[in-house]
Amino acid sequence: MKIKLGKNRRKDKSEMKTETISEKSKFAIVESYKAARSNIMFSLSADDDKIFAVTSYSKGEGKSTVSANLAISFSKMEKRVLLIDCDLRRPNIHNVFKVENAAGLSNIIGKMVDFDSVVHRDVLPNLDILPSGTIPPNPSELLCSPRFENLVKTLYEDYDYIIFDTPPIGVVADALLLKDLIAGFVVVLRERSTTHGDVQNIIESMKLADAKILGFIKVGCTSNKKRSRKGYYYYQYY
Numbered sequence: 001m002k003i004k005l006g007k008n009r010r011k012d013k014s015e016m017k018t019e020t021i022s023e024k025s026k027f028a029i030v031e032s033y034k035a036a037r038s039n040i041m042f043s044l045s046a047d048d049d050k051i052f053a054v055t056s057y058s059k060g061e062g063k064s065t066v067s068a069n070l071a072i073s074f075s076k077m078e079k080r081v082l083l084i085d086c087d088l089r090r091p092n093i094h095n096v097f098k099v100e101n102a103a104g105l106s107n108i109i110g111k112m113v114d115f116d117s118v119v120h121r122d123v124l125p126n127l128d129i130l131p132s133g134t135i136p137p138n139p140s141e142l143l144c145s146p147r148f149e150n151l152v153k154t155l156y157e158d159y160d161y162i163i164f165d166t167p168p169i170g171v172v173a174d175a176l177l178l179k180d181l182i183a184g185f186v187v188v189l190r191e192r193s194t195t196h197g198d199v200q201n202i203i204e205s206m207k208l209a210d211a212k213i214l215g216f217i218k219v220g221c222t223s224n225k226k227r228s229r230k231g232y233y234y235y236q237y238y
C-alpha cells in the first residue's frame with residue numbers, strides 16, 4: 001500500500017482517507033494484522049473475555065485506523081464482530097466505514113434511540129458498526145453510566161468480539177473509564193510521533209487506574225528513506 005500522508009492544510013476528519021485492509025492490501029500489512037489478532041485472541045482467551053479497547057497517548061496516532069483494521073481482521077475469521085466508536089469527542093469510525101452518524105452510542109445511552117435502530121449491520125460480512133452518535137456535552141459521564149454498562153452486557157451474548165475505539169489517554173481520561181468493561185487495552189504507538197515519555201506515561205496511567213495493557217501496535221512509515229518517500233504503512237505488534 002503506497003500512501004502519501006497529505007499536505008499541511010488541516011483536513012476535516014471526513015476528508016481524511018483511512019486505509020482499511022481488503023483483498024487489495026499488501027500481504028505484509030494483512031499479515032501484521034493477523035499476527036496482532038492472534039496475540040490479542042490469546043490474551044482474551046486467557047481472561048475468557050471478548051471485549052478490548054484500542055487507545056494511544058496522543059491524538060492522531062492511528063487508533064481509529066487500527067481499531068477498524070483489527071475489527072475487519074477479526075471478522076474475517078467468521079466471528080461476529082461489533083466495533084463501537086467510544087470516541088465521543090472526535091469520532092471517526094463512521095468516516096472510515098462511510099456510514100451515517102446521525103445517531104449512535106451517545107443517543108442510545110441518552111435513551112433517545114435503541115441499539116437496533118442505529119447499529120449498521122454487516123458493513124462487511126460479520127462486522128457491525130455502532131457509530132458515536134451526536135457529540136454530547138458530557139462524554140465522560142455517558143461512558144461511565146450504568147446505561148452504557150447495561151448496553152455492553154446485553155450485546156455480550158450477540159457477538160464473538162467487541163472492539164472499542166477511544167480518545168487519547170494523554171488528552172482525556174475517557175478510555176480509562178471503560179477499563180472494567182474490557183479485558184484490556186491495545187495501545188497504538190506511532191513512529192516519530194509517540195515519545196518514550198508518552199509510553200512511560202501511558203503505562204503509569206494504566207497502572208494507576210489498575211487497567212491492563214494487552215499489547216502495543218507500532219504504526220508508521222519506515223525510517224528507510226526510499227520506502228518512507230513512498231509513504232509505506234507498517235505495523236508491528238508487541
Ligand SMILES: Nc1ncnc2c1ncn2[C@@H]1O[C@H](COP(=O)(O)OP(=O)(O)OP(=O)(O)O)[C@@H](O)[C@H]1O
Pocket residue numbers: 005016017018019056058059060061062063064065066087090092166167168219220221232233234
Ligand atoms: N500506519 C500509518 N501510517 C501513516 N499514516 C497513518 C497510519 N495510520 C493512520 N494514519 C493516518 O493518520 C491519520 C490519523 O489516523 P487515525 O484517525 O486513525 O488516528 P486516531 O489516533 O484515531 O486520531 P484521533 O486521536 O483524532 O482519534 C489519518 O489520516 C490516517 O489515515
Ligand SMILES: [Mg+2]
Pocket residue numbers: 063064065087090091092165166
Ligand atoms: Mg480516532
